[in-house]
Amino acid sequence: MKNYKSIELFAGAGGLALGLEKAGFEHIGLVEFDKSAADTLRINRPNWNVLCEDIRETCNRNLEKEFNIKKGELDLLSGGAPCQSFSYAGKRLGLNDARGTLFYYYATFLKELQPKIFLFENVRGLLTHDGGKTYKTILDIFEEQGYVTSHKILNAWDYGVPQKRERLITIGIRKDLANKIEFNFPEKHQYKPVIGDVKLDENPPKDECQRYSEYKEKIFALVPPGGYWKDIDPDIAKEYMKSCWYMGGGRTGILRRLSLNEPSLTVLTSPFMKQTDRCHPLEVRPFSYRENARFQTFPDDWIFCGKLGEKYKQVGNAVPVNLAFEIGLEIIKSLGELEDGRK
Numbered sequence: 633m634k635n636y637k638s639i640e641l642f643a644g645a646g647g648l649a650l651g652l653e654k655a656g657f658e659h660i661g662l663v664e665f666d667k668s669a670a671d672t673l674r675i676n677r678p679n680w681n682v683l684c685e686d687i688r689e690t691c692n693r694n695l696e697k698e699f700n701i702k703k704g705e706l707d708l709l710s711g712g713a714p715c716q717s718f719s720y721a722g723k724r725l726g727l728n729d730a731r732g733t734l735f736y737y738y739a740t741f742l743k744e745l746q747p748k749i750f751l752f753e754n755v756r757g758l759l760t761h762d763g764g765k766t767y768k769t770i771l772d773i774f775e776e777q778g779y780v781t782s783h784k785i786l787n788a789w790d791y792g793v794p795q796k797r798e799r800l801i802t803i804g805i806r807k808d809l810a811n812k813i814e815f816n817f818p819e820k821h822q823y824k825p826v827i828g829d830v831k832l833d834e835n836p837p838k839d840e841c842q843r844y845s846e847y848k849e850k851i852f853a854l855v856p857p858g859g860y861w862k863d864i865d866p867d868i869a870k871e872y873m874k875s876c877w878y879m880g881g882g883r884t885g886i887l888r889r890l891s892l893n894e895p896s897l898t899v900l901t902s903p904f905m906k907q908t909d910r911c912h913p914l915e916v917r918p919f920s921y922r923e924n925a926r927f928q929t930f931p932d933d934w935i936f937c938g939k940l941g942e943k944y945k946q947v948g949n950a951v952p953v954n955l956a957f958e959i960g961l962e963i964i965k966s967l968g969e970l971e972d973g974r975k
Contacts, residue, residue: 636967639663639699639745641687641711641738645672645936645946647928648710648753649680651956656964657708661699663687668938669946675935687737695744706747707967712754712951713738727773735770742777748809748970749963750774752802753951756785759800771802779804784817791818792954794825795896795927799951801959805966813969818958828892830926832914839940841920842903848872849916851887857913858891860884876907885909896927901948902941921947929954 635658640649643662653659661681664670670684681699683690696702713734727743730736742750752774758767774781781804788797803815833841844852851872854864861869861883869887870877876886889911890896896919897910903918912919919927921936921943929952936943 634968634971636707636964637701637705638708638710639706639741639747641709641741642713642734643669643673643682643711644949644951645669646676646934647930647950647953648712648751648956649673650930650934651951651953651958652708652710652751652960652963653677654953654957655960657960660701660706663690663711666946668942671937672935672946675937687734691737691740691744695741699745701745703744704746704748706745708749708751708963709738709741709745709747710751710753711738712752727776730769730773735773739773739777742774742779742804746778746806748806749815749966750779750804751959751963752804754800754802756798756800759783759785767800774802774804778807780807780810781805782815782817786817786955786959788952788955789824789895790820791952791958792821792825793895793927793929793952794827794830795899795952797898797952797955799955803963809970813966815966816962818962824895826893826895827890827913827927830923831932832912833920833923835915836920836922840922842918842940842944844917852889852909852911853916855887855889855911857889858894859889861887883907887911889913896924899924899927899948901945903944924948928952 636656637660638652638657639661640659641663643649643664649659649662659680661683662673663683664673665686667684670682673680673682727739730739761767771781781802783800783802785798786801788795805813805815851868856863861873873886876883885908888909891913900908910919921940924947928947928950936946
């Protein structure tokens with residue numbers, strides 16, 4: 633099997649990179665600003681070329697020399713840049729319009745290296761941000777760099793991940809290859825895993841799992857698995873929720889205790905967000921960072937570096953490994969069409 637070469641930007645703790653590696657990609661470079669996340673990448677994959685630096689610094693150098701690859705030879709550029717809103721201000725400024733945003737540097741990699749395909753992942757909300765103007769600007773800039781794009785919202789739960797997590801996946805094919813290959817988004821799995829399919833820890837130590845305050849623990853002990861604030865005495869719930877009690881909507885994330893027969897809700901960067909509580913179904917505590925990592929389909933031998941809060945953050949920011957793997961397999965199929973000349 634051919635080794636397809638890729639570069640990943642904003643690599644985080646490696647969920648996307650690991651999934652793509654499993655699919656068949658060889659990473660010749662990964663750029664990640666956060667030191668703890670970069671340490672995570674290095675300790676798990678000493679052979680990966682990890683650049684722990686601001687991507688602005690990377691883009692100031694000659695990218696062909698930096699990654700020892702000629703323009704047009706790279707098979708895949710992957711990553712998901714944070715996308716602040718930017719507007720044309722009355723003029724179609726193209727790439728310059730994104731200057732000052734981190735997306736600008738992702739697009740600069742496309743311009744300088746011209747990979748055959750790119751994978752750009754982001755939050756679902758980007759699709760409708762600023763009435764859709766932000767994403768339209770992004771797609772215009774991708775086209776300006778010479779790419780034909782397609783996009784789709786994928787829920788990781790449909791792809792072997794025991795977690796409801798929606799991501800906006802954008803795939804770009806270089807225009808000179810667009811009539812030679814095509815890309816199809818992965819087919820949904822028939823079985824959708826739940827928390828009961830995942831190994832859960834038994835009373836993990838405090839350096840692996842944050843704990844509730846004594847007061848919050850007593851409240852959560854009243855909530856049955858699969859329940860939330862409406863399933864306890866309303867006077868107790870009202871006292872706990874304070875101003876949230878008077879908010880509109882179902883507020884189903886408050887005092888939420890998950891059950892074994894449902895998937896995890898979207899894994900977050902911290903277990904202490906009042907309106908997005910996720911209590912363990914069997915014990916009165918948050919999920920450990922390792923349990924969250926399993927919901928993200930990281931293997932148990934994947935080591936996370938840094939303090940406990942940093943580990944939770946790395947896990948919460950990651951792309952689920954199995955989702956990345958499924959997308960990666962489809963990209964490999966597309967690249968394979970170049971090898972045998974069939975579309």
